Amino acid sequence: MLPLAVLFLATVLGGWVNTVDLRGRVIDDFTDQGIINASVTHGQRGVGTDANGNFELLNLPRQSRMRVDANAYLRTSVPTTQEEIRMKPTSWTALIVESGTETHIEKADIRRGTTVLVRSDAGINTIVSPHPGKGAKVLVCAEDHESKEVEVVGVLQKVELSRGGSGCPPLPSPSPAPSPSPTASPAASPTPSPSPSPTGSP
Numbered sequence: 001m002l003p004l005a006v007l008f009l010a011t012v013l014g015g016w017v018n019t020v021d022l023r024g025r026v027i028d029d030f031t032d033q034g035i036i037n038a039s040v041t042h043g044q045r046g047v048g049t050d051a052n053g054n055f056e057l058l059n060l061p062r063q064s065r066m067r068v069d070a071n072a073y074l075r076t077s078v079p080t081t082q083e084e085i086r087m088k089p090t091s092w093t094a095l096i097v098e099s100g101t102e103t104h105i106e107k108a109d110i111r112r113g114t115t116v117l118v119r120s121d122a123g124i125n126t127i128v129s130p131h132p133g134k135g136a137k138v139l140v141c142a143e144d145h146e147s148k149e150v151e152v153v154g155v156l157q158k159v160e161l162s163r164g165g166s167g168c169p170p171l172p173s174p175s176p177a178p179s180p181s182p183t184a185s186p187a188a189s190p191t192p193s194p195s196p197s198p199t200g201s202p
Contacts, residue, residue: 108142141168
């Protein structure tokens, strides 16, 4: 009986030592806010994060890794012992509406300086990819609306524009394209200079 008891204890203790109950959180690396509905998977097992980015996965192999996915974020792989998982955004989506309403503005520009990052079409969401970056500021403008400078926060943001403005500021005229270098015509073979006649001896 004693060998069986020792084997049982070794198995149980080995399981405790080599597994981990993970209670972690998935966080936006730019805002430090939890990411809702991120998917944390290990093999065939997986869970989604709650509204604060929290999740729980029990009885995981300690020397192993998990995969973490979330919409608009770069997929990452982390050890099963890592409680705080930070994810980098890959894009930013703007929902551009008229101020005080839910009326979508179909055609709008999102600019950084004099560069148009994206020009929206009839779609409801306007996606800027790659993400403008942590703390980036962009100009959102549309015809017959007031322009607005917006600080980019997270990966999905509602932007309200008031009616009655002058629309998008004019962009600088494009610089004239440099004139192409004239194509050199094939050089004619140089005409050999006539050799001086040998001077005769007096």
